[in-house]
Amino acid sequence: MSDSPNRRSPLLNVDSDGLAWVTFADPDRRLNVLDEEVMARLSRHVDELRGQADRVRAVVFWSGKPDSFVAGADVDAIAELEGPQDAEEKSLLGQRIFRAIEELPMPTVCAVHGICLGGGVELALACRHRVASTHEKTKFGLPEVQLGLLPGWGGTTRLPRLVGLQAALDLVLTGRTISASKARRIGFLTRTYPPEGFRDSVRTFALEMSELPPGSSRKTRSARDRLLEGNPVGRSLVYRTARSKVLKETGGHYPAPLLILDVLRATFPGPLDRAFAREANAFGELAATSVHRHLLHLFRLREAAKKLPAIRAEAGDVDRLGVLGAGVMGGGVAQLAASNDLEVRMRDIRDEAVSGGLAHARSLFRKRVERRRMTEAEAERKMEFIVGGLDLHLVANVDLLVEAVVERMDVKKQVLAEVEGVMRPDAIITTNTSSLSVQEMSGALARPERFCGLHFFNPVHRMPLVEIIRTSDTSDETVATVHALSLRLGKVPVVCRDGPGFLVNRILGPYLNEAGWLLSEGVSIEAIDAVALDFGMPMGPIRLLDEVGIDIARHAGDTLHSAFGERMAPAPVLASLDGSQRLGRKNGSGFYRYEGGKDKGVDDSVYVEIGVAPGADVDPAEIRRRLVLAMINEAARILDEGIVGSAGDVDLGMIMGTGFPPFRGGLLRFADEQHPRTLLERLRALEDVFGTRFEPAPALVRAAEENRLFYDLFPSDPPR
DSSP: OBOOTTSOSSEEEEOTTSEEEEEEOOTTOSSOOBOHHHHHHHHHHHHHHHTTTTTOSEEEEEEOSSSBSOOOBOHHHHHTOOHHHHHHHHHHHHHHHHHHHHTOSSOEEEEEOSEEETHHHHHHHHSSEEEEEOOTTOEEEOGGGGGTOOOTTTHHHHHHHHHOHHHHHHHHTTOOEEEHHHHHHTTSOSEEEOSTTHHHHHHHHHHHHHTSOTTTTOOOOOHHHHHHHSSHHHHHHHHHHHHHHHHHHHTTOOHHHHHHHHHHHHHSSSOHHHHHHHHHHHHHHHHTSHHHHHHHHHHHHHHHTTOOTTOOOOOOOOOEEEEEOOSHHHHHHHHHHHHTTOEEEEEOSSHHHHHHHHHHHHHHHHHHHHTTSSOHHHHHHHHTTEEEESOGGGGTTOSEEEEOOOSOHHHHHHHHHHHHTTSOTTOEEEEOOSSSOHHHHHTTOSOGGGEEEEEEOSSTTTOOEEEEEEOSSOOHHHHHHHHHHHHHTTOEEEEEEOOTTTTHHHHHHHHHHHHHHHHHTTOOHHHHHHHHHHHTOSSOHHHHHHHHOHHHHHHHHHHHHHHHGGGGOOOHHHHHTTTSSOOBGGGTBSSEEEETTEEEEEOTHHHHHHTOOOOOOOOHHHHHHHHHHHHHHHHHHHHHHTSSSOHHHHHHHHHHHHOOOGGGTOHHHHHHHHOHHHHHHHHHHHHHHHOGGGOOOHHHHHHHHTTOOHHHHSOSOOOO
């Protein structure tokens, strides 16, 4: 009983021990996914196995991929769902297939090595036993909530019944992944085994389970969990706590986590049939929301960012990274690289700077240990990848160097020319500048084709975006190599052409400046920031000025003003703080007060310093309109100038680099939903009142006149 070799995944074979191996090994994809064809074949195999109880001792679900199990459902199929009824029916179909697995008369074992997500986890939940390798690549997660959905093939229903309500909510409400050791600890896995000889271990386990009665290895949860979750009062407390946390973290803008809580409150514990039906109905409801469509759009943007279709050059290998400048940024880059097993050589001109950079890297590893993201031993091993020192020749033999010295053009040119003189001719040099001209810097180098910008956002370990800035001299091989390195470091790369502020800071500039103009007009700090928070931004623009640093924001503003003239003229209140001791969070004094790193609210004395009496009565809708239109208008200019190649690049950069609300799909996705005609009318009205800073961008005028959207005018086309 077996599939012929030319049949597609999954394949079914029964070995001489009577073990049936259902192997997922899609020959056309890097990762296994559960699309319609795969699920249909899986269903046929289950039907066949049901009639073979006399021959098959146990069933093992296995992957033929070297470092992954199943990455989930087919996202393209999810995108093609035709309304809530179609989505609900597809959910019910998946549930039926997995329930058939659950009801097989012989033991079923899901054996996982590598990544296992979404539908892969739901398949594992339908099996009687789950085992996994202890390899660091073995991870489990239910990321459906990150697409605005819930696990709809039984995962929402089964997981809390297996691991308990609290552990289940931690996974389904966040979409985060956990290691095999964590999965074993919460009771998701029956056993874990070393990756060496994993298949043999699985075989032995499956044969052992075939001799035992069903349910023999079920894990018993702690008395505390049973006491808390085993009665309506305890469960109600869990739900209230979870709901409060969801609302605090999402502002109520995302329906999926709230609906997950409603579904579980209504069905857990309780009859499975009713729970599965409610789960499928909720899946259909969520699949019809705009939030789901926008989050699916973001997922596709992130996947597209992993490719460089217009660049044919092969990426070079990077095994050893150099970091020039051991400040907070340099230490953060070093820690990130070491986390991904890259050798790091960090150089500075002062001993205390090197010590500080190493201490910063060590503190970041320590925080991961405290959060149980790695062990003490792992942290120590990773720190050993970093070597710091004063000798310039320390970085002579690196494959790629990140320059992160002070933001002064003269200093950067001198340092870059100096370091190029000791490095290998085939090595790549990058600069981490946030606002200076990469093209101008390249003039100081003998090999400008091996040079580009690589702009990390602070804090490096948290911010997912990197901007790769190519000059007119940067080679395709350089871009491909830096792009591949960015992906290895777990970052989301956006390739840009050189220009003041590049992508993100160029758009943030007018946004922050408009907040300054509103402040100059007497709108309170609280009112401005509250509007941005209500829109979905992670923080208001005035608080963001504190986070960035008022001095740094002022320097970036001066760069934009010099480049673009009057329409970027700094707001008077921001200009008035030039040279003041108000630097923001970093020295505890900005528009807000900070003590011990904690926010203590608005510092009312700032109003006296900037010469403003707060209290102007401005409609929140007007505040929002001015802040958001300032960004949209600048994004349109960026596209016309070819700084990035597509509207999608803008949206990805703004979401990953500034936290622009993902549930809105991105800045230009939001603009398209308003329609350029509406935006043009509003911009012209603002221009009549406030002048050139709201002068409509030519691209926006063109879109309105041609009745086209930004995504039509600027489809994907990476900058050259």
